Amino acid sequence: MAAERLLLIVEDDEAFARTLRRSFERRGYAVLGAASLEAVSGLLQEARPSHAVVDLKLGKESGLAVVRYLHERDPDLLIVVLTGFASIATAVEAIKLGACNYLVKPANTDDIEAAFGGESLPEPAEAPMTARATSIKTLEMERIHEVLAETGFNISETARRLGMHRRTLARKLAKRWVP
Template identity: 40%
Template sequence: MLMENEAATPARAQLPQGDRSLLLVDDDKPFLQRFGRALEQRGFDVTTADSVAEGVAAIRAKAPAYAVVDMRLSDGNGLDVIEALRQARADSRTIVLTGYGNIATAVTAVKLGAIDYLAKPADVDEVISALMHETGNRAEPPENPMSADRVRWEHIQRVYELCERNVSETARRLSMHRRTLQRILAKRAPR
């Protein structure tokens, strides 16, 4: 039997019965607040954290049923939060959000217990769909996948960040001429 509040909010009725606790970890505070409110409006009991330390502390206080974790955080890597959640609660469902997607971190996130890996910007409905997606079923292919130029640009940006914004070191690691790399870095991101 549905309560009046649940009948009035169709999105809430779509959530499975039981624990609706969700941990949202991202170091972009405006995004964290907006996304947290949107998830609360859809029936989740949201706890927010803006660092690895806060995320792990929230998990120790009460391990949530769901989590949405950014990969790059100001004090470390979101994989640490995913691992802490898996150890605290094996049945939790975790989604990784990142602006710097790559295959190696996606594989690591899945091995640590994440059920999906979404590129930013992802909207709330995409995240909820990924959280509620039945395991074992194939996910729908994205309607607007990244272009090959965008994937290349994302990879270059990631290596550039890993090299602490050192152009010479990035060019060496990418086996690319330094001037070519500088021209690529000076351009806007392709679509």
């Protein structure tokens, strides 16, 4: 298998990761899987992927920490962030940390491959912009993710800067919120 087709999938949802793996393998990629930053660092001891798909929320971890780690290890690695919790702040932060694109779930293999910059794929359809009021919860989570990134994903320091108890912040991060 050519080295330029090695894909790393960082996803804590086993069923979704398995589906992505099979789909990319049918397209000729060799695929590695991980569910946490620790697992990613172990895999990178033995392999050097050319592409990565990273979920924004990995259990209690932030996928942004994984993006930062991957980009620091290999600036040429093409990283696409997938999320069910889209926000402008996390999209901007993901790009700043080294992701080449940011997609909202559900995204299929065609969308992800196009996000890597596949030349043979058609242009993705333009989604119409809608005027939608931003909820307080969405704004709160955007601010939390922004401060998390500023503090290097240090929960205690983030809680201090936000003026909340560390356990309160941990509970907010553990919730599955929908914007």
